[in-house]
Amino acid sequence: MIADVITVTLISIGLFFFIAGTAGFIRFPDVHSRLHALTKADNLGLGFVVLGVVAQADSGWSVLKLLLVWLLALTAAATTAQLIARFALPPGERP
Amino acid sequence: MTGFLYAAALVILATICVSMWRVLRGPTRADRIMGAQLIGTGGVAVLVLLSLVHRQAGVLDLALLLALLAAFAAVGFVKSQSADGAGDPEGES
């Protein structure tokens, strides 16, 4: 019962970040601010959803897999954010 | 609980739908790839939720696989955008 409450709360927070991130991604005016909005949804939205599901997990093995999912998603998001941000700079401003 | 999980998955599908508009519209290529990236994360979240709904072996493995490959489209993209498709995305302009 307590686990259910925790799950609903955490997943709801995760959904909030997904909605906010997507809204920013659609509404923001330029590439870099959109990238900023997107990384919020990536990291926090998925993170809270994963934590919400961890509260229901039936084995330590599943918990490990869930945390690995988040870790890999974080790494992917960090890498692509860097690469795309650099790519989207105007040619003269690239470091 | 299943009802809530379905509802949550539906919400994420709705955000995926909105992001698809960016992929289709751009305006820049970076926007399109970022949209695909965001949808990929949404897809992983949907699968994580479905792993509780279905309680079937392998769904979590699938989420893991997609998280592992999440950066591939973007890496392939920045690579392909250099002059010959093999350039350094962090050095050349």
Add this chain to the structure above:
Amino acid sequence: MTQTLIFGLTGAALIALGFYGFVSHRHLLRQIVAFNLIGSGLFLLFGALARRAPDGTSDPVPQAMIITGIVVSFAATALAEAIAERLHDRTGRPSLPDLDPDDDD
């Protein structure tokens, strides 16, 4: 049965969409992608029909054939892409030349 209907009809629509895309585009890459839509539509149709068992399980034989199909269609896509790219290198055009010999476009 609901799932058979929902996904089966989606598969049918995808096949038709892919066909239309294939005949209405000249760009080779877009034709390759459209052809992939036909393939995945067929797989979806097949997979939807595999889910008709009364106890709600999926028939493993179509599943195995679909996995084979997915991998083979990827190999075919890669080969087609390599040929299209080579053609593009040689002719500078992303589409096949017209068959009409008088038309030198």
Add this chain to the structure above:
Amino acid sequence: MTLGDAFDILLCLLILTAAAGVIGGRDLFGSVALFIVYGLLLTIAWVRLGAVDVALAEGAIGAGLTGVLLLGAAAKMDDGAGQRPSFRPGALLLCAGVAGGLGWAVVSLAQPAAGLIPLVRENLPVAGADNPVTAVLLNFRGWDTLMEAAVLLIALVGVWALSPEDSWGGRSGLTQRVRVDGVLGTFGRFLPPIGFVVGVYLVWVGTSAPGGAFQGGTVVAAVWLLAIMAGVVEPPPVASIRLRLLLMAGPAVFLATGIWGFAAGAFMAFDPAYAKPLILAVELVLALSIAATLALLVIGRPRRPQ
């Protein structure tokens, strides 16, 4: 209508929207990017259809390989002009007819049918794999899988055959220029070991749970490709004997076990007593061959002199 049905319907609508965007979108690059999204949505659809094995294959190929292959091709072949599909009323009518006919077939077939499930279930105890899909792939319909491995090799030979004479036998693709300590270089050293473990794990669990040689092999192919793009490793020259042995090993071992099947009565008949270790051995070797074949298919024809 239950929430589950609502989920399926919205998912299918998204799949159709993505497909329509792929066909109708003006921009070539956008169309290809949307095709990657389409593959992801299909992956979720396979989970909904209870076919997690298929979902793993679609996910690995759609997210890992198709993106790299098609985005690379789009970058080379995009003339920036944009293409609208031409309007062809006749073709439109024909396609509507195809959709209608197939739709009618689906509706008339949508009634309970056990299919081949009872037959598979009955023979599963002697198949050497508890996962029915793996049992079908490696045992009941091993022929298909052997032919598929051959088709992959033929496709790769076809791609290699496109190389000009001066680069035949050399390395595939171009030399990748990457800053060693940069973001991409670091990522290319961090991810492949994890991906390799995940790939082997998928092959390993494939006998009892969703997974198998194709899914695991595709993951390994994808991370190998990443390591190449990040400049960590180089693709071997296509004339290399070791590479060719690696490509041939999977089909060859599979064929050898098939011939050994004559001892049990017929080509590709596994003796139930040895079926499990045999299947696992074939899968492990086949996965490595598939990984090499798929990765080289994506990299393309040889471009550098030997």
